Amino acid sequence: MPRHTFPPATPQDDAALRARMAADWMRGPLSVSFRREPNYFAGSALQGEAPQVHVCRDTASGAVVGMAARLMARCWVNGDAQRVGLLSDLRLAPEARGGTLLARGFKVLRQLHAADPVPLYLTAIVEGNQAALRSIATGRAGLPTYRDLGRMLTPAIHLDFERPALAVPGVAFRRATAQDAGALAELHRAAAPHRQFSRVIDVDALPPGLRITDFFVAERGSQLLAAIAAWDQHALRQTHIEAYTPWLAALRPLYNLAAQALPIKPLPAPGERIPYLYLSHALARGDDLAVWRGLLRHAYRALRTGPWHYAICSLHERDPLAAALRDYRRIGAAGRIFAVHYPEDAPAADALDARVPYVDMARL
Template structure:
């Protein structure tokens, strides 16, 4: 019998998963560990949205030493709704890492894929994580096919990067009210077919405590109206109650530079670099949608979110856009840091249907749901 066993997680694994998240930070000049509450995904599952956490258990200790997630929902692909999965959260304690363990994990995932809930999968890999990309895209040992389709940019935006643009007197930007919800639902439904992989959101995703945007208050949603018509939407989603990014360490250069950076940041009103075990302070931009990708409307929404929703200079607004999204150039004028991941379509060559050929529509991924 193998020492390692793969299975779906259950509530008794939650504490082990929290330990795993804390022990597996993302490497780089600044090491960050992503912590979230495993119970949240069970609470917010539905018939239209499947979320499974796969765990790898060391049978000698009984502890969880690795994990990954599989989530499935309806998304627009070339303008048509299809069931598409997302693979994420791949973690393993360093002392247990091996190519054989990765292959066995994907073999278990392939067994799950036999339920035919998803046509294929999306995933992202950090652009600077060459070793992980090399292993996962090798196609060896039964691993699935990874087809690159673009890049996803996570921008940290803050007030110091504001560049004044001429105001658009014909557009009103304000906090959403309850009577805006039907128009918000129509804008979201109208926008979906124009973007690749846009989820099939419904009104419950915004209003229901178990919806996709759980914890997102109406006061956190900004709307843009022109001539009585809703033409833009942007929300600042505070996820700190169930998801955090915590500083795990700095390399030697940034450990030395951090005090000087923070002194300079205080003068220039830029976000400071937190200490070890301190959480980054940020809101996550949700539903960055503008009719016809109008840059003037989008920059108005972005500036309003920065002005009205960020409580102080320590807080950033994180915004995720694909490299073929026409709004990316506008958003970059407000960023102070940028993090890039590569986007892949994933499938096994002996399963159906085949991976799609994508048309010109921009890729859309909801940053707060990855």
């Protein structure tokens, strides 16, 4: 019997999957873990449809030492709505790295793909994760091809200091209401196809925890010009502070003391959840930067007095709307996004046109 097997995950694996997510840290000045409490599978509904999750099990100990998920989503590809695969939650315990487990795990993906093929998959690798970039994104034998589509900027905007509203002549900014469903759907049909891989959304069946009233919109007359959703996902998935570098740990008490007198938010203790939300489902008709900048400011002013410390917004480095992110105090972060395909599907990847990608990190 082999030392490691790769069975489909079952509900009985839920605790082990959540423990694996919590145990794998992204290390840096702030070391964090990306968790999926209280139920791993419930959190998958935030990412996509038809999740296929496999574990890597050590048959000697029974421990789950690795995991990965394959999901599906409807995305705009070259302006047409298509079914696209998502590769997510790839985790491998440190003691299991460096051998053949990764290649063996990708054989399982190949089997899943053969049974239910899609032309392309999307995935993201956090910038700075050199181990992943070296191991899976460099064309190792037996692995699918990873085509680098550039950086998705994911800054954590500090929700702290008061900032003035930005007026745009003839444009009103407000929170959406249930009566905006039709107008929001029309805006999506008009703007989303211009972004490569923007999700197809159904405003009558939004993902868990997201409501029409979570959207902020810009309108001129009866037409919506831009929208963005403030999506708090902490009921299903979370990011926790695991450790600070020594100098940040020493600075934290002083910073938190200053937070008692200033509008800055305190730094969580190691082990605590980071209070944040996503600014997701970004849409702007005609890439109007002035309208977008005004809408982002309106959302910022509404959210800064809430319980959140940060708002994470995803925009590609080539996106003309990304210029507005520089208006804010932020923690810089990014991930490299990849179109992943097998050799027989290379024509689909070759056919991708030059549209700016929009891969919403709230959905990966």
